[in-house]
Amino acid sequence: MAEVDVDGTEVTVSEHEPSTTTSEKPLPGPDVEVRIAATPAHLSVLRAVAADLAMRADFTLDAISDLKMAVDEACSELISRSVPDGDLVCRFSVEAEQIHFSAEAPTTSLTPPSRESFGWRVLTALTDVVNTWVVPGPGDTHVLRFDLVKKRSDAVAL
Amino acid sequence: MTENSSSALPIDVVVDRPAPGVVVASVSGELDMLTAPRLHAVVTAELADCAVLVIDLSAVSFLGSAGLAVLVETSHEAERRQAQLRVVATGRTVRRPLEITGLDEVLTTFPTRDDAVGAPG
Numbered sequence: 001m002a003e004v005d006v007d008g009t010e011v012t013v014s015e016h017e018p019s020t021t022t023s024e025k026p027l028p029g030p031d032v033e034v035r036i037a038a039t040p041a042h043l044s045v046l047r048a049v050a051a052d053l054a055m056r057a058d059f060t061l062d063a064i065s066d067l068k069m070a071v072d073e074a075c076s077e078l079i080s081r082s083v084p085d086g087d088l089v090c091r092f093s094v095e096a097e098q099i100h101f102s103a104e105a106p107t108t109s110l111t112p113p114s115r116e117s118f119g120w121r122v123l124t125a126l127t128d129v130v131n132t133w134v135v136p137g138p139g140d141t142h143v144l145r146f147d148l149v150k151k152r153s154d155a156v157a158l
Numbered sequence: 159m160t161e162n163s164s165s166a167l168p169i170d171v172v173v174d175r176p177a178p179g180v181v182v183a184s185v186s187g188e189l190d191m192l193t194a195p196r197l198h199a200v201v202t203a204e205l206a207d208c209a210v211l212v213i214d215l216s217a218v219s220f221l222g223s224a225g226l227a228v229l230v231e232t233s234h235e236a237e238r239r240q241a242q243l244r245v246v247a248t249g250r251t252v253r254r255p256l257e258i259t260g261l262d263e264v265l266t267t268f269p270t271r272d273d274a275v276g277a278p279g
Contacts, residue, residue, distance in 0.1 A: 040190070040191040041192055043191060043192060044168060061250065065250060068220070069223075069255060073223055076190070076222065076224060118223060118226075118227065121259065122226075122258070
């Protein structure tokens with residue numbers, strides 16, 4: 001499912017969890033987990049967490065700003081597709097040279113976000129790896145997930 | 159007092175008319191999914207009655223894709239009305255999202271409000 005986009009970002013859109021993880025090492029628990037109501041009013045908190053972790057991890061200014069924007073983009077997409085009163089769960093893991101961010105929210109839609117959308121273009125431009133997929137949730141619901149990796153230096157070409 | 163200072167949202171849009179037919183909308187705060195509809199409402203209303211619309215993003219502390227989408231929609235709407243949209247974009251916070259999406263090539267941007275207002279029509 002994974003393929004490399006024009007700008008070198010590895011992208012996957014599928015209805016199944018990718019079978020191989022793109023991270024080099026086994027994932028321990030996240031360093032920070034935030035569970036919050038899936039509403040746009042909370043986006044600024046999530047951006048603040050992303051920026052703070054990236055600053056502490058010595059990210060370059062551009063990489064901090066890119067991570068903030070990527071987290072905002074993924075979470076905006078999750079919020080707009082969330083069921084009413086759904087929870088948005090975000091996990092940040094600070095790894096050796098990168099921050100791994102994953103987020104999920106319950107949704108009624110089986111279809112992951114379109115790769116033709118402006119938002120997807122933004123995400124692939126901002127991150128080093130980005131995946132999104134839908135998994136079955138409790139009852140009739142489904143869960144939409146985003147998974148992205150941002151490296152410490154802003155090596156992503158404009 | 160400013161025209162829109164009563165907003166409880168973390169954004170403020172102040173409208174000013176420095177010359178006949180010229181409207182400047184100065185945005186401060188965060189421009190994201192929560193606040194972008196507010197900017198959209200203000201600029202859509204102003205666009206009905208101006209030849210030049212300047213959106214000044216100098217005091218914007220975050221620009222997400224919802225904000226970028228408002229800029230793109232406004233530029234299309236301006237084109238339909240044969241008005242000009244000029245965007246004041248200065249500093250990393252605003253320049254970076256415009257550059258990474260290529261919108262700096264599509265939108266007409268200026269480094270300062272004075273440059274945008276004084277640019278030849």
